[in-house]
Amino acid sequence: MKMNLFSGTAVIAGFISLAVVSCKKESAKPEDNDNEVITTVELHFTEQGTSNVKTFKWEDLDGDGGNAPVIEEITLTPDKVYDVHIKLLDKTKTPVEDVTEEVEEESQDHRFYFIPTAGSNITIDNLDNDDNDIPLGLTSTWTTAAAATGSVNVVLRHYPNGGKAEGDPVNSSKSSSDVDVTFNTKLQ
Amino acid sequence: MLLSISGTFCSFSQDCDLRISGHVEDADTKEKLYAATVLLKELNKEITTNENGDFVFTLLCPGEYTLYISHISCDPVEQKIRLDRNRHQDIFLDHARKTLGAVVVEAQKGIPNTGFKQELAGKMLDESKGQSLAQALSKLNGVSMLQTGSTVSKPVIHGLHSNRILTINNGVRQEGQQWGNEHAPEIDPFIADKLTVIKGVDELKYGSDAIAGVILVNPKPLRHTAGYYGELNTGYFSNDRQYYASLLFEQQLKKISAFSYRMQGTFKKAANISTPDYRLNNTALQEANFSLTAGWKKRDYDIEAFYSQFNTQIGIFSGAHVGNLTDLRYAISAARPNDIYLGEDTYKTGRPYQDVTHRLFKIKSNIVSGFGKFHIQVAAQHNRRQEYDIVRDAERKGAQMRLAVLTLSEDISWDHPSTGNLNGTVGISAMQQDNSYGGRYFIPAYTSSVMGGYWIEKWAKHKWEIQGGIRYDYKNINTTRYPYNSDPLSYSFNYSTVGASFNTIYKIKDQFKINAGVTMATRAPYVNELLSDGIHQGTGFYETGFIDRNTISIPEVKPEQSFNVMAGMSFGNKASTFSAEVTLYNNMINHFIYLQPSPGDTMVTVAGTFLQAKWKQTDARLTGVDLALNYRLSKQITLASRTSLLRAYNRTLDDWQIGMPADRTTPEITYDFNDKGIFSKTYISVEAPVVFKQTRVPDERKHGVQDYKAPPAGYVLMNLNASTTIRIGKTIPITIGLSARNLLNKSYREYMNSFRYFTDEMGRNIGIRLKVPLEKTS
Numbered sequence: 001m002k003m004n005l006f007s008g009t010a011v012i013a014g015f016i017s018l019a020v021v022s023c024k025k026e027s028a029k030p031e032d033n034d035n036e037v038i039t040t041v042e043l044h045f046t047e048q049g050t051s052n053v054k055t056f057k058w059e060d061l062d063g064d065g066g067n068a069p070v071i072e073e074i075t076l077t078p079d080k081v082y083d084v085h086i087k088l089l090d091k092t093k094t095p096v097e098d099v100t101e102e103v104e105e106e107s108q109d110h111r112f113y114f115i116p117t118a119g120s121n122i123t124i125d126n127l128d129n130d131d132n133d134i135p136l137g138l139t140s141t142w143t144t145a146a147a148a149t150g151s152v153n154v155v156l157r158h159y160p161n162g163g164k165a166e167g168d169p170v171n172s173s174k175s176s177s178d179v180d181v182t183f184n185t186k187l188q
Numbered sequence: 189m190l191l192s193i194s195g196t197f198c199s200f201s202q203d204c205d206l207r208i209s210g211h212v213e214d215a216d217t218k219e220k221l222y223a224a225t226v227l228l229k230e231l232n233k234e235i236t237t238n239e240n241g242d243f244v245f246t247l248l249c250p251g252e253y254t255l256y257i258s259h260i261s262c263d264p265v266e267q268k269i270r271l272d273r274n275r276h277q278d279i280f281l282d283h284a285r286k287t288l289g290a291v292v293v294e295a296q297k298g299i300p301n302t303g304f305k306q307e308l309a310g311k312m313l314d315e316s317k318g319q320s321l322a323q324a325l326s327k328l329n330g331v332s333m334l335q336t337g338s339t340v341s342k343p344v345i346h347g348l349h350s351n352r353i354l355t356i357n358n359g360v361r362q363e364g365q366q367w368g369n370e371h372a373p374e375i376d377p378f379i380a381d382k383l384t385v386i387k388g389v390d391e392l393k394y395g396s397d398a399i400a401g402v403i404l405v406n407p408k409p410l411r412h413t414a415g416y417y418g419e420l421n422t423g424y425f426s427n428d429r430q431y432y433a434s435l436l437f438e439q440q441l442k443k444i445s446a447f448s449y450r451m452q453g454t455f456k457k458a459a460n461i462s463t464p465d466y467r468l469n470n471t472a473l474q475e476a477n478f479s480l481t482a483g484w485k486k487r488d489y490d491i492e493a494f495y496s497q498f499n500t501q502i503g504i505f506s507g508a509h510v511g512n513l514t515d516l517r518y519a520i521s522a523a524r525p526n527d528i529y530l531g532e533d534t535y536k537t538g539r540p541y542q543d544v545t546h547r548l549f550k551i552k553s554n555i556v557s558g559f560g561k562f563h564i565q566v567a568a569q570h571n572r573r574q575e576y577d578i579v580r581d582a583e584r585k586g587a588q589m590r591l592a593v594l595t596l597s598e599d600i601s602w603d604h605p606s607t608g609n610l611n612g613t614v615g616i617s618a619m620q621q622d623n624s625y626g627g628r629y630f631i632p633a634y635t636s637s638v639m640g641g642y643w644i645e646k647w648a649k650h651k652w653e654i655q656g657g658i659r660y661d662y663k664n665i666n667t668t669r670y671p672y673n674s675d676p677l678s679y680s681f682n683y684s685t686v687g688a689s690f691n692t693i694y695k696i697k698d699q700f701k702i703n704a705g706v707t708m709a710t711r712a713p714y715v716n717e718l719l720s721d722g723i724h725q726g727t728g729f730y731e732t733g734f735i736d737r738n739t740i741s742i743p744e745v746k747p748e749q750s751f752n753v754m755a756g757m758s759f760g761n762k763a764s765t766f767s768a769e770v771t772l773y774n775n776m777i778n779h780f781i782y783l784q785p786s787p788g789d790t791m792v793t794v795a796g797t798f799l800q801a802k803w804k805q806t807d808a809r810l811t812g813v814d815l816a817l818n819y820r821l822s823k824q825i826t827l828a829s830r831t832s833l834l835r836a837y838n839r840t841l842d843d844w845q846i847g848m849p850a851d852r853t854t855p856e857i858t859y860d861f862n863d864k865g866i867f868s869k870t871y872i873s874v875e876a877p878v879v880f881k882q883t884r885v886p887d888e889r890k891h892g893v894q895d896y897k898a899p900p901a902g903y904v905l906m907n908l909n910a911s912t913t914i915r916i917g918k919t920i921p922i923t924i925g926l927s928a929r930n931l932l933n934k935s936y937r938e939y940m941n942s943f944r945y946f947t948d949e950m951g952r953n954i955g956i957r958l959k960v961p962l963e964k965t966s
Binding site: 171 | 469506507509510512514515518519522525526528529539578580581582629671672673674721722723730732736737738791792793794795796797
């Protein structure tokens with residue numbers, strides 16, 4: 001009996017020391033993401049026939065939640081034509097990663113939609129195409145009319161299962177939104 | 189020696205082809221006693237009973253025999269038998285009641301817990317082979333499921349789930365990533381030969397926070413008679429072409445009588461599932477698990493080491509992996525998913541999917557001394573959960589959310605020597621935990637420690653039984669988040685929680701007893717409730733905990749506290765043809781923590797606008813009743829029913845509580861065939877689960893719209909089960925089972941399945957299963 005109690009105590013002591021030794025561990029890994037996080041959407045405007053360049057951005061540096069995103073107002077001149085290209089950036093990485101490249105590489109599975117409000121007096125067309133000749137929208141042409149205020153909704157749809165077709169509406173259930181941001185616009 | 193003599197003697201005399209079969213039952217609870225040892229003294233032949241409490245000795249010569257029957261939790265019994273023709277002998281064992289602690293922790297069998305307890309074993313457990321733990325448990329009255337599609341399911345007990353249920357995996361409190369609705373328990377049900385749900389006093393051994401109860405996943409005890417036992421379980425299901433095989437082998441060597449071991453492994457693979465009208469892409473799954481047990485048992489002590497590993501990879505239906513609110517509303521409003529997500533019949537999984545590994549290692553020891561019994565257990569668990577999202581670039585191979593949690597736990601308990609009618613256990617336990625995350629943020633990294641102690645006493649005399657217990661736990665949590673482009677955020681929390689339970693049982697007569705108890709449980713908030721901050725894919729919600737990154741003054745989050753009053757009655761008539769069991773409960777939960785969708789509150793992200801759902805506290809009341817009836821109409825026909833009703837009310841908002849299971853009742857009719865030739869235990873049963881529409885949901889006129897879609901209509905299904913046991917060569921009893929779920933291929937949706945927004949439930953699923961045991965006693 002004594003033997004048992006002794007061995008029992010030894011076992012307990014062993015277990016406790018094992019536990020104490022093994023719980024010394026610190027975890028400290030910063031957030032990293034294998035999928036690029038899009039923190040920034042930039043629209044680069046070049047007025048046709050000039051070299052006037054304007055850039056407007058939508059930016060949420062701390063990712064989803066936390067601080068609200070900073071959204072610049074797109075201010076353009078009335079009755080002009082602009083060549084526009086879009087850039088998506090991941091500023092959580094150093095150096096900053098250009099996510100636009102990913103979209104370009106898998107252009108058949110992506111599509112941008114630009115939806116101006118009716119009173120914004122902006123027309124957007126001439127979207128570039130992917131390899132299958134279906135609109136992609138990395139570049140586009142924006143035409144402004146008389147002075148007005150409104151907004152433009154910029155949406156990037158992702159077709160992870162393929163099936164992207166010319167007639168797909170922005171809310172096609174074949175795709176989901178990677179980007180869905182709204183800029184206020186002012187023509188003055 | 190004796191054996192050889194009598195054997196020789198017999199061969200010279202008359203025909204020695206007689207048999208003694210029998211059935212061992214607990215005299216009190218009428219529970220079939222599994223693994224009872226039956227010794228045929230004259231021949232020194234020893235066998236153990238199967239899960240139905242049955243045993244059989246064959247090839248016996250006529251004569252006088254003595255059976256000596258013993259069971260780990262009972263007093264042994266000796267019985268004389270005169271054998272001149274085949275005999276069947278029923279044996280009833282009385283509980284020894286020497287020490288109560290042995291019940292769950294050590295014996296893991298024949299729990300003399302006469303409190304609130306439900307068990308799934310034997311035939312019912314066999315019928316659930318190949319299914320998940322939650323699916324198996326949902327056969328118990330009062331237990332339902334919370335599902336994410338057909339592949340992810342977790343148990344719900346009396347309306348409560350996740351961290352409110354303690355799952356005890358072979359004696360160790362399971363510590364995985366249990367907080368998410370789509371995080372299923374990381375346990376292979378094939379490990380268990382019995383699944384038990386307990387409530388009340390015995391909960392306190394595992395924690396003060398078992399608000400919904402405790403699920404015990406118990407393997408059978410290691411073999412303690414020389415010889416080996418092997419078992420193969422295999423099966424196939426038609427709907428998703430699922431096949432599985434589970435092998436078990438255990439042995440006790442004659443030369444080293446103290447040593448015993450067991451090896452067990454399971455493999456399971458399923459293709460995409462199909463609803464009655466369409467097949468859902470990316471709903472395949474794969475699972476591979478194994479466990480090893482080794483034990484050393486002497487008269488005064490035993491020691492056991494156990495290692496198990498659980499690995500699963502589960503595809504998430506791509507049509508439900510929608511993005512923002514606009515996408516979600518569009519997908520929900522459609523009558524069926526877009527064809528692009530339908531029709532592939534393959535075992536392959538693509539993104540999105542989850543990959544989960546759970547490892548458990550434990551050592552436990554029991555020591556018997558003059559001062560009572562001591563139990564010591566240390567365990568280490570490692571859980572790794574990886575979620576693979578849809579990514580823009582197919583070149584990316586990694587997971588977007590990675591969680592890993594390491595848990596160490598130490599438990600020591602002491603069963604004091606029985607003093608007359610009083611038995612008791614005192615225990616202390618400690619736990620240390622370390623969680624880390626990578627990728628997409630949802631919960632922070634944290635370290636946590638718990639110290640606790642409990643004391644339980646049980647008193648029994650004549651017709652009365654009184655049980656009581658108390659437990660205290662102190663929990664400390666230190667969290668750190670590492671956000672983009674800013675400094676780490678750290679928070680610390682300390683919680684003291686108390687659990688207590690008191691239960692009285694009065695036995696009016698044999699098979700008729702009443703039971704009343706009250707249990708207090710206190711649960712410290714979990715880190716996801718405190719600090720979650722992110723999008724749960726597929727839910728369309730942006731989920732925020734009590735504290736988000738913009739919180740300046742940290743709110744006080746109180747532990748959830750429940751006062752559960754339960755009353756039960758079980759009745760059986762003398763002829764054992766009728767039995768009824770009823771349980772009533774009223775669970776008042778203060779500071780009930782739940783996820784409240786806040787209509788009108790939105791979160792703007794780069795991927796669009798999301799609805800916000802915030803963790804809130806309220807006072808809730810869960811009232812319900814479970815009723816089980818069983819009536820044997822004739823020797824062949826048995827009628828049974830299980831009914832479970834629940835009313836869950838949010839007392840603070842004066843409204844129904846969201847996300848609670850609807851009322852349900854399942855009538856069942858079973859036809860048992862007479863044994864004939866090599867066929868035995870043949871039956872066919874049909875059940876028709878009736879699930880009512882959940883009408884008790886938050887009223888939108890009171891607090892706005894809180895759900896995307898009204899609860900689905902009620903439904904009635906038809907399920908079928910049939911089984912027979914064939915004896916080959918008189919010794920190997922092979923059991924063949926046939927099952928059909930949703931036999932009529934009905935299209936329906938279930939309120940407790942988050943995919944009800946997108947798809948119908950699984951269509952007809954026909955299954956066939958085979959169980960081959962192989963035993964040799966030496």
